[in-house]
Amino acid sequence: MSHEPVSPTAHTASSVSDRPVLKLNQFLPYRLIHLAETVSRSFSQIYADQYGIGIPEWRVIATLGEHPTMTARDIGTATSMHKTKVSRAVATLESRGYVEREKNPDDLREQVLKLSSQGNAVYADLVPRALAYSKELEDALTEEQSELLGDIFGRLHDAANAYRPD
Amino acid sequence: MSHEPVSPTAHTASSVSDRPVLKLNQFLPYRLIHLAETVSRSFSQIYADQYGIGIPEWRVIATLGEHPTMTARDIGTATSMHKTKVSRAVATLESRGYVEREKNPDDLREQVLKLSSQGNAVYADLVPRALAYSKELEDALTEEQSELLGDIFGRLHDAANAYRPD
DNA sequence: TATTGTTATACTCTATAACTATA
DNA sequence: TATAGTTATAGAGTATAACAATA
Numbered sequence: 001m002s003h004e005p006v007s008p009t010a011h012t013a014s015s016v017s018d019r020p021v022l023k024l025n026q027f028l029p030y031r032l033i034h035l036a037e038t039v040s041r042s043f044s045q046i047y048a049d050q051y052g053i054g055i056p057e058w059r060v061i062a063t064l065g066e067h068p069t070m071t072a073r074d075i076g077t078a079t080s081m082h083k084t085k086v087s088r089a090v091a092t093l094e095s096r097g098y099v100e101r102e103k104n105p106d107d108l109r110e111q112v113l114k115l116s117s118q119g120n121a122v123y124a125d126l127v128p129r130a131l132a133y134s135k136e137l138e139d140a141l142t143e144e145q146s147e148l149l150g151d152i153f154g155r156l157h158d159a160a161n162a163y164r165p166d
Numbered sequence: 167m168s169h170e171p172v173s174p175t176a177h178t179a180s181s182v183s184d185r186p187v188l189k190l191n192q193f194l195p196y197r198l199i200h201l202a203e204t205v206s207r208s209f210s211q212i213y214a215d216q217y218g219i220g221i222p223e224w225r226v227i228a229t230l231g232e233h234p235t236m237t238a239r240d241i242g243t244a245t246s247m248h249k250t251k252v253s254r255a256v257a258t259l260e261s262r263g264y265v266e267r268e269k270n271p272d273d274l275r276e277q278v279l280k281l282s283s284q285g286n287a288v289y290a291d292l293v294p295r296a297l298a299y300s301k302e303l304e305d306a307l308t309e310e311q312s313e314l315l316g317d318i319f320g321r322l323h324d325a326a327n328a329y330r331p332d
Numbered sequence: 333t334a335t336t337g338t339t340a341t342a343c344t345c346t347a348t349a350a351c352t353a354t355a
Numbered sequence: 356t357a358t359a360g361t362t363a364t365a366g367a368g369t370a371t372a373a374c375a376a377t378a
Binding site: 020022045055127151153157161 | 185186187188189190191192193194195196197198199200201202203204205206208209211212221225228229231232244245246290293294295296297298299300302303304305306307310311314315316317318319321322323324325326327329331332
C-alpha cells in the first residue's frame, strides 16, 4: 500500500465522459498533509506525555537550545509562529520551570529568554530522541531520496508560499 | 533561503562541549510539518472562501467525486478521518446542498452518500484548480525529484506509522 | 507613532464517550 | 453483542484585535 506515484497520474481525463477526476490518495497536497499529520502525531509521543507540552513549546525549547538567548520576537521569526503563540508557549514553559525570562535593560519592552537548568535537562533528554526519530524516517529512504529531501522541501515550500489563486 | 539539507547535518556533535545540538530548520519532522502547514493554508484558498468549507469537507467532496456512492464509513476508511469528523463534514455539506443521503434498504443503519448536482458542479469547479495547484508545486521540482516524490511519501508514511518510542 | 509582548474574545477543531437505531 | 452513524461535552488550539509598556 501507499507507494503510489503522486500527481503525474493523480488525474485521468476519462475518454468516455469529460468529467475530470482527482485521485485523492495520489494527490500531492493530500499526501503531504496526511503524512505530516501522521508524523506530527507520532513525533509528539516523544515529548507530549512525558513533559506535558505541545508543538509550540517543543519548538521554543529547540530554538532556545540552539540559540541560548533570544527574545520572543526572535523565536517567532525563527519558527514562523505568531507572537501570541510564542507568548503562550513561553508562559507555559515558564510555569513548568523550563524557561527563564529577564528584561533587557537596553530596551525594557523586550525580555531575554533562556532555558533554565531544568529546561536544559529536558533539551538534553529530548534532542537525542528527536534525532533518533528523524533518523528512523530517513533510514526508510534510499540514499538518493535522502539526499534530495532537503532541496525538495525547500522548493515545495517556496512554491506554496508563492501561490496566488487565479 | 530554505534550501538547506535536512538532517544529515541537522545535528553537530560539538567537539568543545558534548551538548547535542539540533538545528530546527534542518530537522526533517519540523520541515515536513511546517511545509504541510504552508501548503494547507495556501491550498485551502481554493475552496475555503468560495464555498465556506474546510479540509474535511473538501476530502469528502473529493472522495465522492472519485467514488460516486459511498457510506460515511467508506469515506472514513478512504481518508483516514474519524467517523465523527466524517459525520460532521457530511452534515455541513448536506446543509449547503452539496451532498445527498439515502438509507440503504439492505441495512438501515447505513446511508448511501452522493454528490448532488450542485455538489458535482462544485467538484467540477474545484478539481481543475486543485490539479493546477498541485502542478505548480510539482513544477518547482526537478523531474528526478518529482518522480521520486510518491515513493518518498509512502516510505515516510510507513516509517512514521511504524514508530514506537523506545 | 511604532514596537514588544500580553490578554480577551470568539471561533474552530478535536477527541472521547455516550447514545440511537439497527443488525 | 456488534456496527453505522449522531450528538454531547469538554478541551485544545487559532486568529484577531485590543491593550499596556516602552521606544
